[in-house]
Amino acid sequence: MKWLKGISLFLTANLLITSTIYFIIQVVLPLFGINVWESGDAGLLIYATVAGFTGAFLSLAASKQMARMMLDCYQITQPRNQAERVIYGAVQEIAQRLHIRMPEVWVYDSPDPNAFATGPSKNNSMVAVSTGLLSNLNDKEVQAVLAHEMGHVYNGDMFTTTILAGLMNTFVYFIAMWVRRFFSARDQAGIGILVSMVLQIVLGYLALIPISWFSRRREYAADAFSAKVYGKDAMISALRAIDQWVNKAQFEHSTQDALATMKISGKSSGFLHMFATHPPIEDRVTALQRLA
16 A cells, blocks of 8 residues: 555545445345336436445545554654654644644655545545655655645545545446346346446446546646645655656666556556546646746
8 A cells, every 4th residue: 555645545445335335236135125126217326326425425434544544654643853843833834824624644654755635524634644755855845745735635625526436436336237127127137247247347447537537637736736835846846856756666666566656656658547646747847837
C-alpha cells in the first residue's frame, strides 16, 4: 500500500463493498424467496440505484477508519518536534481561515513522498502525510502539499466522487442484473449467474475510467487552491521535488514499483493513462505557471 491515496482507498473500498452487496442480491436474498430478477426494468433500476449508492456512501463513511486500519500511522494532537509543528500548524491555520472544523492530522510510515485527504465531509475529515514526504521536501513544500490536500477537503471532492461512484455502481448493477434476468427467463440461470458476475467485474473496472478522469480534474483545482494559500512557487517546488523522487525510484528499481510511481506522478501510457488518478506532474506544473 505504498501508493495509497484517498481516492485509491475509496475506490478499493467501493469495489469491495459493492461486490459484497451484489453477492447478497445474487445469492443471499434468493434463499429467503426474494427474487430481484423477476422485477421489470423499473424494479431492476430501483434495486441497482439503492445498491449502487449504498455501496458508495458506505465507502465514504468508512474511509477514515479504513485508512487508519491499512496504514502504520499515528495521529498528531500535540506537536512534539519541528516537522509535526509544520504539519499541524499548516492544517490548523488553513482550517481556521476556511472556517471549517480542523481535520485529524496523521503521519504514516512510507518511503514515497505522498499525502492524502479523506472523510465524509469537510467538517469530518483527515489529512495524512507520509514520512517520505517529510524527508524529501522542505517545510514550505510540505505546507504547500498540505494546502493542496486541504483544497480537496474544502472543495468536497470526496463527496462529489461518491456521487459519481454511486452513478457508476448503478450502471454496473443494472446491466449485470438485466443480463442475469435475460438468461433466467430462458431457463439458463447458471449461465446467467456466471455471465452477470463476470460483467460486474469487467464493468466495475471500466467504471473507474470516468472516476479517474474526475480525479485528475480535481488535482488541478487543489493545486490552484494551494497556490492561493502559499503561492504557486511553493507548490511547483513541491511537485518538482516529488518528480525528482519518482525519477530516482524508477531508475533505481526499474519497473518494480511502477504502480506506486504512476499513482504519485500520473506517469503512464496508453490504456493505463485512463486509470491514472493524477495528471502528469509536468502538466500540473504548467497549469500552475499559467495562474495569475
